Amino acid sequence: xxxxxxxxIEGRSVGFxxxxxxxxxxxxxxxxxxxxxxxxxxxxxxxxxxxVWGTPHVFAVFLIVAASGALNVAxxxxxxxxxxxxxxxxxxxxxxxxxxxxxxxVLVLDLGRPDRLIVAMTHYNFKSIFAWNIFLxxxxxxxxxxxxxxxxxxxxxxxxxxxxMLAFLxxxxxxxxTGSIFGFLVARQPYDSALxxxxxxxxxxxxGMAVFLLVLMAACHWSGRVLGDALLERLGxxxxxxxxxxxxxxxxxxxxxxxxxxxxxLERFLLWDGGIYPLLFWVVQILIGGVVPLVLLFSGRTSRxxxxxxxxxxxxxxxxxxxxxxxxxxxxxxPQLIFPGKEMSSSFLDGVVAGYVPSLPEVALGLGGVGxxxxxxxxxxxxxxxxxxxxxxxKPDSATA
Amino acid sequence: xxxxxxRFLGWTAAAAAAATLGPGLRLVELALARSPEEAASxxxxxxxxxxxxxxxxxxxxxxxxxxxxxxxxxxxxxxxAQWIRKVSLRDRRTGFAQTLPLMCQHCEHPPCVDVCPTxxxxxxxxxxxxxxxxxxxxxxxxxxxxxxxxxxxxHEPVSGQKPDVPRGKGTVESCxxxxxxxxxxxxxxxxxxxxxxxxxxxxxGDLNDAAGELHRRLRTAPSTQLRxxxxxxxxxRYQGL
Amino acid sequence: xxxxxxxxxxxxxxxxxxxxxxEKRAGRVALPVVKITKxxxxxxxxxxxxxxxxxxxxxxxxxxxxxxxxEKRFSLKNCVECHASRDTGSVLGKEGFCSSCHAYASxxxxxxxxxxxxxxxxxxxxxx
Numbered sequence: 001x002x003x004x005x006x007x008x009i010e011g012r013s014v015g016f017x018x019x020x021x022x023x024x025x026x027x028x029x030x031x032x033x034x035x036x037x038x039x040x041x042x043x044x045x046x047x048x049x050x051x052v053w054g055t056p057h058v059f060a061v062f063l064i065v066a067a068s069g070a071l072n073v074a075x076x077x078x079x080x081x082x083x084x085x086x087x088x089x090x091x092x093x094x095x096x097x098x099x100x101x102x103x104x105x106v107l108v109l110d111l112g113r114p115d116r117l118i119v120a121m122t123h124y125n126f127k128s129i130f131a132w133n134i135f136l137x138x139x140x141x142x143x144x145x146x147x148x149x150x151x152x153x154x155x156x157x158x159x160x161x162x163x164x165m166l167a168f169l170x171x172x173x174x175x176x177x178t179g180s181i182f183g184f185l186v187a188r189q190p191y192d193s194a195l196x197x198x199x200x201x202x203x204x205x206x207x208g209m210a211v212f213l214l215v216l217m218a219a220c221h222w223s224g225r226v227l228g229d230a231l232l233e234r235l236g237x238x239x240x241x242x243x244x245x246x247x248x249x250x251x252x253x254x255x256x257x258x259x260x261x262x263x264x265x266l267e268r269f270l271l272w273d274g275g276i277y278p279l280l281f282w283v284v285q286i287l288i289g290g291v292v293p294l295v296l297l298f299s300g301r302t303s304r305x306x307x308x309x310x311x312x313x314x315x316x317x318x319x320x321x322x323x324x325x326x327x328x329x330x331x332x333x334x335p336q337l338i339f340p341g342k343e344m345s346s347s348f349l350d351g352v353v354a355g356y357v358p359s360l361p362e363v364a365l366g367l368g369g370v371g372x373x374x375x376x377x378x379x380x381x382x383x384x385x386x387x388x389x390x391x392x393x394x395k396p397d398s399a400t401a
Numbered sequence: 402x403x404x405x406x407x408r409f410l411g412w413t414a415a416a417a418a419a420a421t422l423g424p425g426l427r428l429v430e431l432a433l434a435r436s437p438e439e440a441a442s443x444x445x446x447x448x449x450x451x452x453x454x455x456x457x458x459x460x461x462x463x464x465x466x467x468x469x470x471x472x473x474x475x476x477x478x479x480x481x482a483q484w485i486r487k488v489s490l491r492d493r494r495t496g497f498a499q500t501l502p503l504m505c506q507h508c509e510h511p512p513c514v515d516v517c518p519t520x521x522x523x524x525x526x527x528x529x530x531x532x533x534x535x536x537x538x539x540x541x542x543x544x545x546x547x548x549x550x551x552x553x554x555x556h557e558p559v560s561g562q563k564p565d566v567p568r569g570k571g572t573v574e575s576c577x578x579x580x581x582x583x584x585x586x587x588x589x590x591x592x593x594x595x596x597x598x599x600x601x602x603x604x605x606g607d608l609n610d611a612a613g614e615l616h617r618r619l620r621t622a623p624s625t626q627l628r629x630x631x632x633x634x635x636x637x638r639y640q641g642l
Numbered sequence: 643x644x645x646x647x648x649x650x651x652x653x654x655x656x657x658x659x660x661x662x663x664x665e666k667r668a669g670r671v672a673l674p675v676v677k678i679t680k681x682x683x684x685x686x687x688x689x690x691x692x693x694x695x696x697x698x699x700x701x702x703x704x705x706x707x708x709x710x711x712x713e714k715r716f717s718l719k720n721c722v723e724c725h726a727s728r729d730t731g732s733v734l735g736k737e738g739f740c741s742s743c744h745a746y747a748s749x750x751x752x753x754x755x756x757x758x759x760x761x762x763x764x765x766x767x768x769x770x
Contacts, residue, residue, distance in 0.1 A: 041570045043556040048479035052544040052554065112539015112554060112571030119536050123519040130518035130542050186631060187512055187548030336550055338503075338627055339642075342490040346503070347478050348550055350488055354479070441710035525710060533707050534756050562758040564719050569756030584710050 004087045006385035009223040016222075016378075023375040030368010033361035034109035042112065045362050050354035051332050055325075056110040059366030062207065062324045063103030063373060064137070064178055065200055068171040069208015071096040071144065073235070075171070078147075078164025084231060087388040088216065093148045093167075094380045095215055096208075097141060102373030104137055106366055129180045136174045143170045152384065175204045182327065189266050190331035195256070199249040203320065206242035210316035213239060215377060217310055219387060228393030229304065236309045240297035243316060247290045250323075262340075269334050270326065274353070277330035280322045289319010329356055435586065446509075446528040446636065447578055448608040449592070450618050453501045453641035457600035460487050462502045465594030469579060471563035482553035482568075484576045485591055499641070502591065502603070505530055505551040505576035506627060507636030513543035513552060513575075522573075528608070528636050529578045537572040544573060548628045551575050578636075608636065674743040679728040685715050695721075699753070718757055726761035734759040 047054040074089035076082050124131045147163040150156040179200030185191040220227040257263040293312040302308035333354045344351030466485045474481030485504035507530045513522045521537040544552045552575040559568045565581035579589035588605040595603040606615025624638040702716040725739040733740040
């Protein structure tokens with residue numbers, strides 16, 4: 001095993017402080033939004049008793065799902081023994097923790113009573129998958145911290161593999177838990193499916209890898225580190241496989257629903273006449289988030305170009321947001337079936353598709369979470385040696401991965 | 402009780418305060434139908450029967466509920482709390498039209514209780530499903546889980562609450578079956594109003610009480626539970642659906 | 643012995659802020675206003691109430707909420723009934739029984755986010 005030299009980023013340039021200040025502004029915007037929501041109530045958001053979870057949850061779920069996916073590169077290195085990825089596994093762990101922190105911050109600040117967070121830590125209903133997720137999320141921090149320690153502390157290096165295995169299994173369970181938040185909603189047709197757990201797992205592979213790639217390329221570019229073409233190409237191909245896997249699960253989910261008579265109206269809504277949701281589904285999720293990246297990543301002409309790789313990753317992120325939006329918002333907009341075979345009307349707009357427009361506080365809060373995740377990553381890179389000095393190709397043992 | 406209390410106080414102040422409440426209390430009030438110091442019990446299962454054939458085109462139940470519980474809106478139907486709502490149904494095939502009140506169904510296996518992370522959403526021993534607002538963190542997972550759209554998140558600051566019905570911004574609430582009235586031996590406000598001003602379509606009672614009117618009505622004529630496919634064993638039953 | 647020690651401790655704890663405030667802080671922090679317009683004894687001696695009223699309320703809260711035990715004695719409604727100001731009918735406000743002391747002690751009250759701070763308007767013939 002060739003020894004890899006890690007080094008903190010210098011973090012003294014104007015660009016560095018500019019980046020941090022920009023992120024701080026975004027975070028401040030998120031906090032201001034949270035304060036306004038807390039002060040005035042959720043009435044200032046686009047959320048309602050029909051669209052119960054809105055844009056903050058889209059951001060939070062994306063970040064949480066991406067967090068567990070960002071750990072993939074590390075898992076591939078330590079669990080599956082691919083030496084090529086090993087130099088990247090520290091960044092992978094850091095990004096995972098940062099993304100999860102960003103997502104959880106959004107989730108917590110959106111609560112009706114964020115001041116009662118302590119209640120969520122002291123009162124548990126163990127039948128609730130949400131309660132389990134509280135343990136899974138906090139446990140994830142601990143497990144990844146342990147994993148990073150085994151990597152950063154030379155004397156602990158021998159334990160990296162078991163720690164990596166633990167982190168890998170934990171993240172699978174964590175994403176199963178996140179998917180099950182929706183999968184266990186028996187009363188809502190768009191959810192209520194065991195398929196959501198594995199779907200969320202492949203989504204996490206894909207979104208996490210895309211975010212990881214973008215952060216890696218930016219970090220190396222801005223800190224003047226060499227980033228080998230072969231390494232990037234391989235990461236890109238891995239991303240392509242994940243994107244294809246997501247498309248497969250999405251197809252299976254919709255095909256299953258199309259086969260069930262009770263669900264065909266729902267499918268018509270989601271895929272055809274549901275307004276913004278089919279548009280987001282076909283154009284952003286499938287075309288931009290699926291087809292375009294696959295073409296960019298696998299066509300012979302573009303697969304080696306860095307710009308194409310970055311574009312593919314950005315497309316996956318955009319498609320991922322659209323996918324989570326369609327799942328969360330679209331799934332709630334569709335009216336609940338209480339009286340089969342009857343048209344329903346009421347002051348609660350039963351039987352009618354619920355309208356929803358994301359509001360400024362919601363978007364600001366969500367972006368604040370993204371800002372927090374990125375700021376934590378940037379600070380982490382400055383204070384601890386997470387990035388190798390060079391990621392150039394051509395180390396004799398790395399080409400065999 | 403007094404000497405006992407003194408001894409307690411000598412041990413630790415905090416423990417004393419908690420421990421003496423129990424014995425001290427029993428002296429205070431006299432036994433009534435169900436006295437204030439008698440806990441809700443599983444011997445009872447409170448429920449409702451709604452006869453849609455008698456349900457007239459009025460909203461007496463809604464008005465009475467919201468008056469009783471101090472639920473006031475701001476003319477924003479999607480963010481205002483709606484503990485009970487009148488629903489109009491029209492058969493897609495035949496055009497047959499009906500109307501009925503819809504509220505928390507007080508399930509035996511409530512999905513809202515299953516999903517609540519803190520246990521704030523709970524089912525009392527006598528079957529009434531409630532939100533403990535002291536431990537509700539406002540995550541709205543229960544609103545997502547309810548099959549009937551019966552839960553409301555309080556989107557705006559509230560003032561002028563009724564002493565028996567605390568309500569506050571940032572927590573979730575729903576029909577309590579007028580638990581404060583039931584505990585006094587009265588019927589829920591909606592039922593009272595329906596019998597007085599409406600079509601007398603609602604019956605309140607104990608599903609376990611074979612001698613009661615509710616039990617008799619359910620025993621002698623067919624009734625349905627909403628979303629019976631979910632096997633929630635609802636406490637609210639409908640006839641004529 | 644323990645009993646005496648506890649009593650001394652309790653007394654000093656209860657008296658400390660008042661004595662302290664009288665000398666040093668009078669100019670800076672407004673002293674709590676304790677105006678009790680309704681006569682008679684509270685549900686427990688004053689020093690016990692000062693120290694433990696929150697425990698009593700918490701205990702009664704869970705009994706009422708979870709078990710439907712609506713004993714009047716330690717109920718918040720009962721507290722408000724006696725302690726609400728005669729002028730405003732409330733336990734909150736500038737000279738409110740709850741709010742002025744809590745402002746002094748700098749402890750946030752969460753009760754009245756949901757519960758009404760107002761005394762019930764007495765109606766003739768009402769059961770309570």
